[in-house]
Amino acid sequence: MDHQPPNSHSEGEEDESELEQNIGEGQEGLIGGTAHEQHARQLAYILSGNSPMRIGQLIFASGTGRSFPGCQQRRVSLRSGEDIDPVPNPEGQELMRSGEFGSDDFTKSRSWESGGDSTGVRRKSIPNTSISKLLLQRELGCYTSGRERRLNQLVAQLMVPSTDADFIVHYDTRSYSGQFSEDGNFFYSCSQDFRVRMYDTSNPYQWKYYKTVDYIGGRWTITDATLSPDNRHLAYSSITTRVCLASTAPEDDEMHPLEFSNGRNHNRNAMDPRCGIWSIRFCGDGRELVAGANDGCLYVYDIETRTPVLRLGGHEKDVNAVCYGDRASPHIIYSGSDDATIKVWDRRSMADGREVGVFVGHTEGLTYVDSKGDGRYVLSNGKDQTMKLWDIRKMMDKGKFDSMAHRNYGIGFDYRRDRYTEPPTKHPRDCSLVTYRGHSVLKTLVRCHFSPPTSTGSRYVYTGSADGKVKIYNIDATEVATIDVHAATIGSRPMVPDLMDNSYHHWGGGTTAWRTCVRDVSWHPSAPALATTSWNGFGLSTGTVTLHSWNSAGGKPKSYNAKLQADFLENDMGEYSEDGEYAETESGESEGY
Structure with a gap:
């Protein structure tokens, strides 16, 4: 496979193939051992000049708590926590009510209000209508014109x-x-x-x-x-x-x-x-x-x-x-x-x-x-x-x-190989809905x-x-x-x-x-x-x-x-077993695909 041109900056999957091919040809013994032994082998392999991976990539790939604990992974800190993106999202709820993203269940009665106690207004929710009932109502012709169209959409x-x-x-x-x-x-x-x-x-x-x-x-x-x-x-x-x-x-x-x-x-x-x-x-x-x-x-x-x-x-x-x-x-x-x-x-x-x-x-x-x-x-x-x-x-x-100011909020991980271990965070200029x-x-x-x-x-x-x-x-x-x-x-x-x-x-x-x-x-x-x-x-x-x-x-x-x-x-x-192997059939043979 041709090598990626040096002036391109791909983070795509072709680099992955070249890296894996080189590993397969020269590093059969890489897999296995402790984490420190693995990184030592990786470093030696990179320094030998046979690997397309750069030392910086290895440092980022090591991740928090691995072989390079002193590596500064993020240049700028971000606000984190469970409340940064509420679920359900209020703006998303408003979009769902707007009709631009499907129909609400208009077969439900609207919530009614009562001022019967001193604590304020009480609201009573009507249970969702089942899909079987909606289908029956459609077949019986209970809804016409625009309401019929909305009913069809709701059923779908x-x-x-x-x-x-x-x-x-x-x-x-x-x-x-x-x-x-x-x-x-x-x-x-x-x-x-x-x-x-x-x-x-x-x-x-x-x-x-x-x-x-x-x-x-x-x-x-x-x-x-x-x-x-x-x-x-x-x-x-x-x-x-x-x-x-x-x-x-x-x-x-x-x-x-x-x-x-x-x-x-x-x-x-x-x-x-x-x-x-x-x-x-x-x-x-x-x-x-x-x-x-x-x-x-x-x-x-x-x-x-x-x-x-x-x-x-x-x-x-x-x-x-x-x-x-x-x-x-x-x-x-x-x-x-x-x-x-x-x-x-x-x-x-x-x-x-x-x-x-x-x-x-x-x-x-x-x-x-x-x-x-x-x-x-x-x-x-x-x-x-x-x-x-x-x-x-x-x-x-x-x-x-x-x-x-253009700041780097990423952690420098390689999505093809590493796990993403960061807590939920939010960009300070996030303009998404x-x-x-x-x-x-x-x-x-x-x-x-x-x-x-x-x-x-x-x-x-x-x-x-x-x-x-x-x-x-x-x-x-x-x-x-x-x-x-x-x-x-x-x-x-x-x-x-x-x-x-x-x-x-x-x-x-x-x-x-x-x-x-x-x-x-x-x-x-x-x-x-x-x-x-x-x-x-x-x-x-x-x-x-x-x-x-x-x-x-x-x-x-x-x-x-x-x-x-x-x-x-x-x-x-045969039958598949959880350890990733096939249990052979009684004949001991497995049919090729």
């Missing part, structure tokens, strides 16, 4: 998917992203083998595989993918300057390369050939792509002319995520970076290369940003283990941002999303998590549900020794036990079901996509390969 938003998986799709490499199309008829899945699989999901509970497209000459993995507004084309990227554009039609196998470094010597908007792309998105009219790269820049690419037309250099570190603010127009763009900021760009006034505003509040780098699609609200995930909701009307002005805690943003760039308006009334926000779960929250930060993908999938395929070479390990230890890290989640736009895309398997060496629905029948889910073929028989798989 109560149908939250469960942990029970309808089926599991297995891949032989880690899976990085997967999303339904806006109409729900299509699902794509991107894996580390540089392949994108496409599925017909017109029946959301019975998928049909129909096509695979490849990325030739990629680095580390496929980093992102995006569907055109008409669903006719899929663009996907790797840690290079090239984006591949493929047709989603089953009979069309043609792929068009879109080179962002094209004409570098003559086009000041082109990307440096040594850089790579982390994130891409189609604009609302499908004519342009915006990309976030590991040089801290955004690039706007004109698809018709095959030319990069704009380069925006507003970030100090990698741009890990980009999105458009309004699905119907190409004007507002959000970008999330490892510099811990989200910047807001207006396509109509970007000729001078300056952002129109900044969201400040995360203390570590951003892993993902998602827009509600209304040009107003945006959601982000950060390595500070928080998800945040923002309102564009409360962004910080660029002039104010430039004039304030709501902060969500309880999920784990480690190992990889975990993604978050708004729930869709049709199937949920946009009532929820949800995120993957490195602990193998999906967390679903109300807008006010109260937790709605946890979907345990690890519990739903553990032991669903046999261990294949050849695949264990790709297992995920880090300084100081490794495991071959079944582990799950949910990297991406997609809620179906019209059905009460969601699909999770995960690193999932023995030693996190493989990947899965799982479907979870509201009315899942339960029981043992069906397992398939990437082409939705049942490649192994259930009675050949």
Whole structure:
């Protein structure tokens, strides 16, 4: 694998692969021993010149209370405590009452008041109406016109998917992203083998595989993918300057390369050939792509002319995520970076290369940003283990941002290997509306999303998590549900020794036990079901996509390969034991996957 160019500042996963490869080749004896022995070996390995890891990274990776207790991890102290982000959040509650994020239960009678005692006003709450009663009322025609529409929305938003998986799709490499199309008829899945699989999901509970497209000459993995507004084309990227554009039609196998470094010597908007792309998105009219790269820049690419037309250099570190603010127009763009900021760009006034505003509040780098699609609200995930909701009307002005003291509130930990042990803290200039805690943003760039308006009334926000779960929250930060993908999938395929070479390990230890890290989640736009895309398997060496629905029948889910073929028989798989091994079948043989 090619080495990352020295002038790029990636904190992404390609460095991880190179480090692990070097460890595997020269440090088989590193794992094991006491913490001091491990760090001594690490230090000796770095000084030998064989490791791409810097001494500073080792010091930060050691963490509080380990081998470098004198290391000053944070330059500026932050306020901490359980009360810094109240749950339920008052601003979130107000948003839920506003109707912008789903419907309240209007079938309940309003609280009544009585001045019957001297202590003041008493309020009586009416119990929530059950979903079965709501369905009966809808069938009987109890509500009409606007009230009927609200009732349908209320019924839909109560149908939250469960942990029970309808089926599991297995891949032989880690899976990085997967999303339904806006109409729900299509699902794509991107894996580390540089392949994108496409599925017909017109029946959301019975998928049909129909096509695979490849990325030739990629680095580390496929980093992102995006569907055109008409669903006719899929663009996907790797840690290079090239984006591949493929047709989603089953009979069309043609792929068009879109080179962002094209004409570098003559086009000041082109990307440096040594850089790579982390994130891409189609604009609302499908004519342009915006990309976030590991040089801290955004690039706007004109698809018709095959030319990069704009380069925006507003970030100090990698741009890990980009999105458009309004699905119907190409004007507002959000970008999330490892510099811990989200910047807001207006396509109509970007000729001078300056952002129109900044969201400040995360203390570590951003892993993902998602827009509600209304040009107003945006959601982000950060390595500070928080998800945040923002309102564009409360962004910080660029002039104010430039004039304030830029301080480092991060602790310098490596999210790919270290645990985040800091107590809940708050940025002194935090301008977010709501902060969500309880999920784990480690190992990889975990993604978050708004729930869709049709199937949920946009009532929820949800995120993957490195602990193998999906967390679903109300807008006010109260937790709605946890979907345990690890519990739903553990032991669903046999261990294949050849695949264990790709297992995920880090300084100081490794495991071959079944582990799950949910990297991406997609809620179906019209059905009460969601699909999770995960690193999932023995030693996190493989990947899965799982479907979870509201009315899942339960029981043992069906397992398939990437082409939705049942490649192994259930009675050949044996039984999984908690120590991470398979109990063999009576024949003593394990069926290969």
